[in-house]
Amino acid sequence: MSPRLQIWCLDCTAPPTDAEAVCWSHLSAVEKECALRYRQVADRRRYIFGHGMARLLASQLSGRRPDNLVLAVEERGKPFWRNVDCPFSISHSGAWVFLAIGGHAPLGVDIQAEQDRTDADGIAEFALSPEEQAALAACSLDLRRRLFFTLWVLREAALKATGQGVFDLSRTVSALPVPPCDQWCQAPSLGTTGIWLRILDAPDGYQAALAVLNPDEQPAHPEMKTWADARKLLVLACNDAHLAE
Incomplete structure (x- = not known):
């Protein structure tokens, strides 16, 4: 076990x-x-x-x-x-x-402080998919920043689970839809079979996510x-x- x-x-x-x-x-x-x-x-x-x-x-x-x-x-x-x-x-x-x-499966965890000085729109343009950018554009400024960090930690966690580099996760794939907090959600749009994503409870001013590479069953x-x-x-x-x- x-x-x-x-x-x-x-x-x-x-x-x-x-x-x-x-x-x-x-x-x-x-x-x-x-x-x-x-x-x-x-x-x-x-x-x-x-x-x-x-x-x-x-x-x-x-x-x-x-x-x-x-x-x-x-x-x-x-x-x-x-x-x-x-x-x-x-x-x-x-x-x-x-x-x-x-x-028993490869893991990836990521935590990020929601920094006010982060150029969310600028980073999103070269790091996020068109679908993710469109979702950001539809949000108010405050919600946009929060959604940006949510997408960022989900993508980073997935990269760590798969062992890929930051630029190996193509802009053609997406971390959407965002899973509900503390629930597992599969992410077929990230381009790798069997990635399970989960938003984690994080301290105020931070966001965190977990990814598990397990094609056989939900973690x-x-x-x-x-x-x-x-x-x-x-x-x-x-x-x-x-x-x-």
């Missing part, structure tokens, strides 16, 4: 005590090197929390020690564990990291998790790190 699909919503401004140190201690040498390349502290912390929690959760779900998990990257940049079957996807924006993990409802659900995991990981010293 595959592990239950989980969505971890992690506020990087309010982590539990020692969460950053615990996550850091379980990163691989390559991951630590990647984290240190970020010049901004906020960017570095998002990377540490996202990858550290992905490693700890994959360890919990697979039964392997965190330091025995081998992280690899597909040709187009999609990360995966080489030695365990535990799909995951990480996205971050502003103060938040969203981590999707579990199940199960994901469990939504926060830092409060990670306390026991972090304590065990902290003890494990001390024993390894």
Whole structure:
């Protein structure tokens, strides 16, 4: 039986005590090197929390020690564990990291802050389909901006699930119709069979979406998790790190 699909919503401004140190201690040498390349502290912390929690959760779900998990990257940049079957996807924006993990099918998650300075119309012209652009044009200015970010996170989540690059998703395909919040909807118009999309609950001022590439059946409802659900995991990981010293 595959592990239950989980969505971890992690506020990087309010982590539990020692969460950053615990996550850091379980990163691989390559991951630590990647984290240190970020010049901004906020960017570095998002990377540490996202990858550290992905490693700890994959360890919990697979039964392997965190330091025995081998992280690899597909040709187009999609990360995966080489030695365990535990799909995951990480996205971050502003103060938040969203981590999707579990199940048995490729995942893609995306979160975006609704930034006022974003040129929604300009980006839509070269990134969205004519159908999506027409839907935006029919909206009021406020609704247009919100719909733009909805379409954007749906498309980004689908790209991550399929392992495609941002420009591989043709402007001839569409994320419409937008699925109702917290319900699965197939997306045949995205050009790949078996993509299931879902709008996720997100903090105020953000939008988030999940995509699962599963042509055989509708995915199960994901469990939504926060830092409060990670306390026991972090304590065990902290003890494990001390024993390894």
